[in-house]
Amino acid sequence: MLRFPDGAGVLRCTLLAFRSPGLLVLTIQRTGHYYLDRRNRGGWKLAVLGLKIFLAFARWLALIIAKSDVDARTVIAGGVYLSDAGHLIIGPHSIGKGTLIHERVTIGVSAAGAGPPTIGENVWIGPDCVVYGDSRLGNGVTVLPGTVLSMSVPDNAVVGGNPGGIVRFDFDNSQLRRSLAYNINRESLAFL
Amino acid sequence: MTSFLQASRADLNRCLDENATSMWSKLQAVRRNEGLQAVLVYRFGRMLDSKKKHVLLWPLAAVGWGVYALAALVMRRGYGIKVSLSADIGAGFWIGHFGGIEVLNCRLAERCSVGQQTKVGRAEQIDGPEIGHSVWIGAHARIFGPVKVGAHATIAPGARVTKDVPSHSLIVGDPGRIVSRRYDNSHILPRI
Numbered sequence A: 001m002l003r004f005p006d007g008a009g010v011l012r013c014t015l016l017a018f019r020s021p022g023l024l025v026l027t028i029q030r031t032g033h034y035y036l037d038r039r040n041r042g043g044w045k046l047a048v049l050g051l052k053i054f055l056a057f058a059r060w061l062a063l064i065i066a067k068s069d070v071d072a073r074t075v076i077a078g079g080v081y082l083s084d085a086g087h088l089i090i091g092p093h094s095i096g097k098g099t100l101i102h103e104r105v106t107i108g109v110s111a112a113g114a115g116p117p118t119i120g121e122n123v124w125i126g127p128d129c130v131v132y133g134d135s136r137l138g139n140g141v142t143v144l145p146g147t148v149l150s151m152s153v154p155d156n157a158v159v160g161g162n163p164g165g166i167v168r169f170d171f172d173n174s175q176l177r178r179s180l181a182y183n184i185n186r187e188s189l190a191f192l
Numbered sequence B: 001m002t003s004f005l006q007a008s009r010a011d012l013n014r015c016l017d018e019n020a021t022s023m024w025s026k027l028q029a030v031r032r033n034e035g036l037q038a039v040l041v042y043r044f045g046r047m048l049d050s051k052k053k054h055v056l057l058w059p060l061a062a063v064g065w066g067v068y069a070l071a072a073l074v075m076r077r078g079y080g081i082k083v084s085l086s087a088d089i090g091a092g093f094w095i096g097h098f099g100g101i102e103v104l105n106c107r108l109a110e111r112c113s114v115g116q117q118t119k120v121g122r123a124e125q126i127d128g129p130e131i132g133h134s135v136w137i138g139a140h141a142r143i144f145g146p147v148k149v150g151a152h153a154t155i156a157p158g159a160r161v162t163k164d165v166p167s168h169s170l171i172v173g174d175p176g177r178i179v180s181r182r183y184d185n186s187h188i189l190p191r192i
Helices: A010-019 A021-041 A045-066 A174-178 B004-015 B023-032 B034-050 B055-079
Strands: A106-108 A130-132 A158-160 A165-168 B081-083 B101-103 B170-172 B177-180
Touching: A021 A045, A045 B055, B004 B023, B004 B034, B023 B034, B034 B055, B034 B081, B055 B081
Parallel strands: A106 A130, B081 B101
Antiparallel strands: A158 A165, B170 B177
16 A cells, blocks of 8 residues: 555554545445445445444545535445645546545546546556546556546556546556656656 | 625526526535525625625625635635635626636636636736637646736647636647637536
């Protein structure tokens, strides 16, 4: 896990989880997802009602603390990092494991009517990005800061610009995903 | 200049369904839409501002300004929606989502829509943008300086408007480029 420094004990990890707005938003989203699942299966009426009331407050908490709104219908895999600086309005169809999303990112449906995008595994999304429309980001895609994207992207590609386009194919973003810094240095992206 | 009540009713109608008329559905709409709360606070502030000449109302207005200051603080710091009283906004204003929204020193006509992370006007520029009616401003869009945006224009997510925009056009990209001059945005406005 990216958030936890090597050798951090259980106590330190728990404290960090409470202090980190990104983890808070993720926890609330997972609770909301569980609620929808539980409601659709039926039964457990009282527990479902209690969860609903709790989620109404939890959504407000995520709004005030992180200014984030993550759609409860989204299927989020494990090991996803959401930025602590918040301002995330994201509601894709699904997010794959190992994805890293920085602050002020909007992912969602197009106002013109297209459905939500699907985010693959190990995707790196920089700050100030907008991804909308019925598109698919492949595994290992790097979305450069400030990109506005509404088209599908193949695996391991780098996208950038506004309106967005593919800058490069076959780029390994594991170096980027290892740190939380988003000011990309020229050495790691020599082609820019 | 429409009155406070007329303008607020038009704002509320933008967030309501076609056949929802009961008081309960209206209250639910206010509870669910943070943008609507911010717009109503703005309307209240403008109403107080317009009553400045009435000396007999000053004791009442003092209480009103206190309430407004507190509510505006919550909207600004809690929700990240900054709708300044220096903006002149027509009836039927709609704010989608929350976070990083700044609307100041500008004129918006009726039935405009604004997404999250949108910046319209600057604090240091008194002569801000003038925006026509039924204009859709997408998420992360920026409109600065004394530009004129025509009626029914559509500003795509992430676009930056630097020049005058004719009516019924679609602006995309940074710097903004007119992609279409006959774009019908009636289907993306939440409610006309």
